[in-house]
Amino acid sequence: MGPKALYPLGWTFRMATTALQQGEVPVGCLLVHKGEIIGRGKNGVNCSKNATRHAEMLAIEEALDWCKNDNLDKDAVFSETDLYVNVEPCVMCAGALRLLGIRRVVYGCQNERFGGCGSILNVASDQRSGHGQPIIQCVPGVFADTSVQLLKEFYKGQNPNAPNPKIKRFQDVSQTSLPVLDVSQPVDLT
Amino acid sequence: MQGKNIPVPVLNDVFTKPISLVTVYSAEITDKKETSRLIKQLGELFPLTSLSHVKRVKSSEKIEGKQLQIILCTPDQLENDAPCTNIDEIFCTLPDFNKSGLGKLTCSKVPEYQPKTRAQFIEAQKYWPTAFHEDKELSRLLDGTFFSKTEVERINSYMNTALSIARRGGKEGALSIGAVIVNPDSRDIIASCYDIRQVSSNPLRHAVMVCIDLVARSQGGGAWNIHNTPGFYWKSPTCEALIKPDSSSRETAHHECPEAESSTNETGNTRHSPQKSTALVDDADQSNEPKNLKRKHNDEVQTSSYLCTGLELYVTQEPCVMCSMALVHSRIQRVFYGSPHPDGALGSRYNIHYQPGLNHHFQVFKGVLEEECKQLVTGVT
Numbered sequence: 001m002g003p004k005a006l007y008p009l010g011w012t013f014r015m016a017t018t019a020l021q022q023g024e025v026p027v028g029c030l031l032v033h034k035g036e037i038i039g040r041g042k043n044g045v046n047c048s049k050n051a052t053r054h055a056e057m058l059a060i061e062e063a064l065d066w067c068k069n070d071n072l073d074k075d076a077v078f079s080e081t082d083l084y085v086n087v088e089p090c091v092m093c094a095g096a097l098r099l100l101g102i103r104r105v106v107y108g109c110q111n112e113r114f115g116g117c118g119s120i121l122n123v124a125s126d127q128r129s130g131h132g133q134p135i136i137q138c139v140p141g142v143f144a145d146t147s148v149q150l151l152k153e154f155y156k157g158q159n160p161n162a163p164n165p166k167i168k169r170f171q172d173v174s175q176t177s178l179p180v181l182d183v184s185q186p187v188d189l190t
Numbered sequence: 191m192q193g194k195n196i197p198v199p200v201l202n203d204v205f206t207k208p209i210s211l212v213t214v215y216s217a218e219i220t221d222k223k224e225t226s227r228l229i230k231q232l233g234e235l236f237p238l239t240s241l242s243h244v245k246r247v248k249s250s251e252k253i254e255g256k257q258l259q260i261i262l263c264t265p266d267q268l269e270n271d272a273p274c275t276n277i278d279e280i281f282c283t284l285p286d287f288n289k290s291g292l293g294k295l296t297c298s299k300v301p302e303y304q305p306k307t308r309a310q311f312i313e314a315q316k317y318w319p320t321a322f323h324e325d326k327e328l329s330r331l332l333d334g335t336f337f338s339k340t341e342v343e344r345i346n347s348y349m350n351t352a353l354s355i356a357r358r359g360g361k362e363g364a365l366s367i368g369a370v371i372v373n374p375d376s377r378d379i380i381a382s383c384y385d386i387r388q389v390s391s392n393p394l395r396h397a398v399m400v401c402i403d404l405v406a407r408s409q410g411g412g413a414w415n416i417h418n419t420p421g422f423y424w425k426s427p428t429c430e431a432l433i434k435p436d437s438s439s440r441e442t443a444h445h446e447c448p449e450a451e452s453s454t455n456e457t458g459n460t461r462h463s464p465q466k467s468t469a470l471v472d473d474a475d476q477s478n479e480p481k482n483l484k485r486k487h488n489d490e491v492q493t494s495s496y497l498c499t500g501l502e503l504y505v506t507q508e509p510c511v512m513c514s515m516a517l518v519h520s521r522i523q524r525v526f527y528g529s530p531h532p533d534g535a536l537g538s539r540y541n542i543h544y545q546p547g548l549n550h551h552f553q554v555f556k557g558v559l560e561e562e563c564k565q566l567v568t569g570v571t
Contacts, residue, residue: 048413050403050413090519091542092515095513099510123511
């Protein structure tokens with residue numbers, strides 16, 4: 001994958017930061033189909049009191065709505081869709097992505113506690129969890145350091161409502177590795 | 191002991207697998223007066239750190255009386271490349287060691303791990319004596335006496351509720367899979383629903399995922415607009431469960447009792463049941479709140495339920511890997527399911543409920559009203 005293909009991952013950091021500011025675990029996720037963003041999600045566990053409201057699940061729901069509105073076959077769409085997320089999807093999300101037959105998952109750091117793309121189990125590409133679907137191509141460890149830093153913000157237990165000083169670092173990342181991504185512009189995530 | 195319709199525990203295979211054995215160097219004690227000296231000196235020279243559960247000396251009955259055998263060492267405690275064939279090779283680097291009382295060198299098989307169950311303990315003793323601390327709860331799980339007759343009846347009645355909501359789903363054109371989440375202390379049904387993966391535009395709305403969201407709704411949360419689905423039930427949010435008590439949300443909440451519910455639940459929407467104090471855990475994950483947010487909640491409400499902590503799930507079919515991990519995230523206490531599924535993750539494909547590395551484990555029982563649950567899937571009902 002070329003650097004331009006990683007463009008959406010930079011955006012997931014911004015979405016994750018928004019989640020953090022709202023008192024959620026900083027995870028952001030994008031689903032990209034033929035260059036178009038068809039699903040967005042950021043972690044919403046605490047606001048919904050539902051522990052399954054991970055960024056990936058929300059992004060999947062938006063993409064399913066997109067398929068429905070455009071009257072497209074979801075199986076065909078997901079087989080050509082890539083998911084970008086700043087942390088390795090957990091076992092649940094990997095199971096969900098496998099059920100949907102998604103093509104590829106690009107992610108930042110490993111999820112040592114819950115990871116479903118190899119850290120705890122490899123649901124993403126394990127023949128056991130096939131459900132008749134092909135294995136998911138995983139691209140791990142993209143901007144892993146930035147991703148780890150963001151998670152540390154949460155686990156340190158700092159005030160999630162405080163202005164986040166780490167945004168500057170994303171600009172650095174974009175300047176060195178993602179020249180096409182202008183994160184100095186606000187991103188509408190609503 | 192495991193009779194018909196007694197819930198079958200889905201246990202970690204360390205409790206059910208046969209014992210494994212390793213080889214050690216041993217020798218017969220020809221002069222029993224030397225026994226305690228040999229135990230002491232060998233214990234210092236070759237401590238059995240990796241086999242601390244194994245007794246140093248084995249006593250076996252012979253026609254001419256008791257015969258004692260002592261473990262000298264494990265092969266990896268010696269620097270020799272080739273296996274030893276006589277006792278002098280064992281002690282070649284220890285010329286001062288007093289070998290009196292030791293007979294011919296033998297190789298013995300001893301249990302590699304400490305037995306966890308009585309069956310494993312009995313098997314282990316055939317080879318070499320070991321320590322064993324019986325886990326009474328585990329023994330009752332294994333011999334089918336874990337649940338009393340009354341408890342089995344209660345379990346079956348909740349599964350019957352799951353069965354009837356599954357049949358309701360079938361009538362509505364959905365998949366006939368039913369799920370019920372129960373508070374075992376108050377005996378309240380918190381939520382019950384069927385699988386809507388085929389009748390909604392979201393193929394991930396499996397019965398378990400839907401039920402978890404209805405529990406969230408009963409706590410003043412919830413993400414999906416599914417509460418008007420025919421036959422679905424969830425317990426109305428109580429004042430304690432809401433961050434800001436809001437009577438209007440209680441009035442507008444629409445819900446319906448499933449047919450199989452007992453009359454005690456008909457008033458469930460207005461009754462304030464005792465809530466367990468919030469079981470907040472220190473480790474942080476995607477389902478945890480930052481510390482200051484927790485405090486904010488606690489200031490406003492003294493007690494509230496937290497996700498599915500302390501709750502039981504009854505589901506007609508074994509959950510898939512997505513649903514099983516959703517139950518880990520939700521901190522479910524116990525799961526009962528009817529029929530296994532080839533893609534299930536609580537015993538079939540995976541064992542998510544005791545997966546090493548995960549921060550929450552829970553008990554799983556299968557085979558509850560299994561025949562009825564199987565008939566749902568094949569549509570024979």
